[in-house]
Amino acid sequence: MxxxxxxxxxxxxxxxxxxxxxxxxxxxxxxxxxxxxxxQQTLNSNNFNALQYTNAFGTTLSFSKLRYLIxxxxxxxxxxxxxxxxxxxxxxxxxxxxxxxxxxxxxxGTYLLSMRFGFTEITNTSNVYPDLNxxxxxxxxxxxxxxxxxxxxxxxxxxxxEEFIYAYxxxxxxxxxxxENTREDTSIALNLGEITISQDQTQINxxxxxxQWFENPNLWDLNTLNGMLxxxxxxxKMMQENGQTVFSLDTSMGN
Amino acid sequence: xVRNLPFILFFIFFTxxxxxxxxxxxxxxxTPVNIAVPAIFSQLLPAPEIPANNPLTEEGxxxxxxxxxxKKLSADNTLSCAGCHKPNEGFSDQRRxxxxxxxxxxxxxxxxxxxxxxxTKNKFNWDGSASSxxxxxxxxxxxxxxxxxxxPNVVATLENDATYLTKFEQAFGSPTISKELAxxxxxxxxxxxxxxxxxxxxxxxxxxxxxxxxxxGLAVFLDENRGDCFHCHGSPSNPLWTDNDFHNxxxxxxxxxxxxxxxxxxxxxxxxxxxxxxxxLAFTAPYMHDGRFQTLDQVINHYSEGLVFSPTIDPLMKTVxxxxxxxxxxxxxxxxxxxxxxxxxxxxxxxxxxxPN
Numbered sequence: 001m002x003x004x005x006x007x008x009x010x011x012x013x014x015x016x017x018x019x020x021x022x023x024x025x026x027x028x029x030x031x032x033x034x035x036x037x038x039x040q041q042t043l044n045s046n047n048f049n050a051l052q053y054t055n056a057f058g059t060t061l062s063f064s065k066l067r068y069l070i071x072x073x074x075x076x077x078x079x080x081x082x083x084x085x086x087x088x089x090x091x092x093x094x095x096x097x098x099x100x101x102x103x104x105x106x107x108x109g110t111y112l113l114s115m116r117f118g119f120t121e122i123t124n125t126s127n128v129y130p131d132l133n134x135x136x137x138x139x140x141x142x143x144x145x146x147x148x149x150x151x152x153x154x155x156x157x158x159x160x161x162e163e164f165i166y167a168y169x170x171x172x173x174x175x176x177x178x179x180e181n182t183r184e185d186t187s188i189a190l191n192l193g194e195i196t197i198s199q200d201q202t203q204i205n206x207x208x209x210x211x212q213w214f215e216n217p218n219l220w221d222l223n224t225l226n227g228m229l230x231x232x233x234x235x236x237k238m239m240q241e242n243g244q245t246v247f248s249l250d251t252s253m254g255n
Numbered sequence: 256x257v258r259n260l261p262f263i264l265f266f267i268f269f270t271x272x273x274x275x276x277x278x279x280x281x282x283x284x285x286t287p288v289n290i291a292v293p294a295i296f297s298q299l300l301p302a303p304e305i306p307a308n309n310p311l312t313e314e315g316x317x318x319x320x321x322x323x324x325x326k327k328l329s330a331d332n333t334l335s336c337a338g339c340h341k342p343n344e345g346f347s348d349q350r351r352x353x354x355x356x357x358x359x360x361x362x363x364x365x366x367x368x369x370x371x372x373x374x375t376k377n378k379f380n381w382d383g384s385a386s387s388x389x390x391x392x393x394x395x396x397x398x399x400x401x402x403x404x405x406x407p408n409v410v411a412t413l414e415n416d417a418t419y420l421t422k423f424e425q426a427f428g429s430p431t432i433s434k435e436l437a438x439x440x441x442x443x444x445x446x447x448x449x450x451x452x453x454x455x456x457x458x459x460x461x462x463x464x465x466x467x468x469x470x471x472g473l474a475v476f477l478d479e480n481r482g483d484c485f486h487c488h489g490s491p492s493n494p495l496w497t498d499n500d501f502h503n504x505x506x507x508x509x510x511x512x513x514x515x516x517x518x519x520x521x522x523x524x525x526x527x528x529x530x531x532x533x534x535x536l537a538f539t540a541p542y543m544h545d546g547r548f549q550t551l552d553q554v555i556n557h558y559s560e561g562l563v564f565s566p567t568i569d570p571l572m573k574t575v576x577x578x579x580x581x582x583x584x585x586x587x588x589x590x591x592x593x594x595x596x597x598x599x600x601x602x603x604x605x606x607x608x609x610x611p612n
Contacts, residue, residue: 049523064523064570127492130301134375138492140477140485151486153570165570177479227573230479 028197030104032073032204034091035250036066039211045094051155051163055214059222061156061166066093066210068150068170069137071119071187073101075111075195088119090135108198115206117243118149118187124172143230144174144183152213156222166226168213170243173236184233186240192249205250212246213239283428285312290372293451295459295494303372303446309389309439311446314425317611319444321422322437324610327412329356329402336395336441337610339365343603345535346448351546355400362512364546367539369450369602370532376499381528381544382514383501392441393434406434413437447607450534451494453599459491465596472593475586482558482580482590486571487530496534496597501527502569505562505579506543514544516567526567537598551594555587 036043038053043063051062071088083106091098118124124146127133137147149170158164173186195204214220218238229235288311290303305311322328323336339353340346348365355361363381371379377387385391395401396409413419413432424430426440457463465473475482477490487504489496501515503526510516516525528544542548548557559582562568562575574580582590602608 127299130299133299133492134301134373134495136486136489136493136498138485138490140490142474142477143479155570163566165568165573165575167570167573227570228479228483 025107025109026199027105027107028199028202030106030197030202030204032101032104032206034070034099034206034208036093036208036210038209043093043210045096048094049154051157053211055211055220055222056216057214057219057221059156059214061154061222063152063154063210064094065151065153067091067135067137067148068152068208069118069132069147070115070190071123072114072116074114075104075106075197076114077107077109077111088123088129088132090132090137106197110194110196113192113195113204113206113249115190115192115247116187117190117247118170118172119147120187121172121183121185124183124185124187139171139230142179142181143177144172144181146172146183149187152210156226159223164222164226166222167229168226168239169230170236170239171230173233173240174231175233177231186236188240188243188246190247192247195249207248207250209246209248213242216242216245218242285314285426285428287311288313288316290447291449293449293456293494295456296373296449296451299492299494300373301375304375305372305446306387306389309442311443312426314422315427315440315443316447316607318419318422318426319440319442320607320611321419322441323444324612327416328396328404328409330404330408331356334402336392339395339401340368342605342608343538345369345450345538345598345602347535347539349538349540351541353401355398356403357400359400361400363544364541367532367535368445369448369534370495371448372446373495374499378499378501378529382512382518383529384518388442388445389438392438392445406437409437410434450599450602452601453534453597455491455593455596456494456599458596459494466592468589468592469596470593471586472589472591472596475582475590476593480580481582481586483571483573484533484558487569488533495532497530497532499529501529502571503527503565503567504530504558505564505568505572505575506547506557508563508565510565512545523567526565533594533597535598535602537595537600538603551591552587555582555590558582559587 048063051060053061055061068091069088070091072084073086073089074082074084076082085104086101089098089101126138126141126145129147132147139146139148152168153166155163155165173184174181176182192206218241220242225235290311292303326332326335328335334356339348341348346368351364352360352362353365366381371388379385379388379391385394396404396406410432419432420430423432423436427436454463458465476484487498487500487502489498501524507526510526513525515527516522536551540549542554548554558579560579562572562579564575568575
């Protein structure tokens with residue numbers, strides 16, 4: 001007969017214990033979702049291979065592969081303290097992998113969300129990430145080594161209205177491809193702005209506006225720039241410029 | 256008392272569940288064993304993925320090996336897995352189409368069975384028709400143009416063989432023979448088939464030097480404007496020498512074999528086949544899913560000037576309009592020399608891969 005009260009007591013103390021530990025804010029379990037659109041139309045693996053997107057140049061195109069690397073995924077709180085939640089993430093839209101970063105535990109509050117498209121000079125070291133090696137994400141040494149930033153591939157209708165193929169690959173821009181190459185950091189810092197995290201705002205949506213890769217500030221003509229772009233320094237610089245407006249925080253999403 | 260009921264129930268379930276593994280040898284554990292990971296793999300790649308429900312054990316691998324070389328798996332006791340996956344032919348078959356027990360050839364070239372433990376995409380066969388190794392290894396036995404047998408018949412045959420009763424018991428703690436356990440054992444053995452001792456591997460480990468021709472060939476392979484092979488076939492950073500993914504590499508304008516598209520029904524995947532590893536090409540001729548090319552020269556000529564357009568051609572085949580990258584004779588010779596440096600002559604002699612029966 002003594003047992004029930006003891007259990008109750010234990011239960012009570014544990015509740016009380018919860019309330020008295022400290023005054024720090026409640027924590028929320030947050031996830032980041034990478035979504036993709038082309039001129040406001042959602043793109044996912046189901047609408048791959050459909051020749052139904054028109055870029056700013058007026059070219060009709062489709063997608064058969066879209067993989068990219070995001071690194072330094074961080075939240076900076078209002079005291080300026082930065083929490084790195086993930087070193088890097090390979091997003092693969094075609095395979096539906098890497099589209100989420102789940103289980104980020106953060107105190108409720110307002111943060112600046114930042115990440116990076118690609119790797120910096122320091123982190124873009126050849127061969128150091130086994131999962132990326134296995135994903136054949138590397139860049140040959142002659143092209144500067146390290147890893148790809150993005151592989152976007154598909155088809156387009158050329159000037160004769162015939163289907164042709166493109167491979168829009170971004171890497172650290174490289175001059176003098178070959179043994180004496182020099183590499184330049186063309187990763188893109190993404191300062192995505194403010195986000196308030198609370199128990200009822202736990203899903204963060206980061207959108208890639210794919211159309212921007214072809215548009216702003218450099219109007220992209222797939223008829224001339226459709227392949228062998230890795231070793232093309234000028235093309236890489238243009239891609240980096242266009243990439244500045246590609247990612248945004250979609251604050252319309254609830255939890 | 257009622258409060259304690261869940262605990263009591265739990266206890267009962269717990270003890271019951273111990274008893275329900277009927278016939279299993281209480282407390283018997285086979286000896287765990289690890290895959291022999293080549294040095295260059297441990298430097299560059301994640302650890303191999305072994306399914307939690309089928310860990311590698313010495314006894315399981317030994318049983319799998321016995322089964323792999325066992326002709327009794329076929330209806331007329333004439334053909335084993337090794338009959339079409341020959342250790343001295345890179346665990347592949349130099350016949351264009353392997354021939355089944357009824358003398359009928361298949362319609363695809365056999366595939367080499369190496370480094371499968373690193374295929375995390377888990378899509379097997381040229382067309383990705385099997386979604387796990389365990390699923391794949393069940394199929395050849397019942398395939399009408401391969402071993403043309405039935406699993407009940409295989410199980411009955413093995414049950415009549417005392418050594419197999421012992422081997423199954425040693426591997427799985429029970430003398431009960433089933434097709435599921437046979438598939439587990441075969442999968443365990445296949446996961447131990449590792450190739451990572453080529454000249455090129457040793458070069459990466461600073462234990463061998465490449466000839467100037469091989470060096471040039473590597474450069475062609477990695478050059479976006481020449482071979483551009485690395486996007487699909489690995490690189491010094493991905494020593495699997497495959498992406499284990501599916502592509503149309505420009506072989507045909509019209510397809511007689513739809514490959515991946517035949518399985519998925521997706522027209523965008525018509526004519527896509529798995530990129531094979533480029534290891535052991537010295538032993539695995541002929542090449543491509545239908546073994547159409549007898550020699551590496553023919554393969555290289557294909558990429559250099561033989562590409563043809565079809566609606567699903569891979570976007571990386573960017574020079575298809577010109578038929579290919581138009582390699583010089585020098586580049587072709589170099590590429591070939593480099594490709595051959597990925598072959599591993601020690602594979603066939605590995606004592607763990609010999610016929611134990």
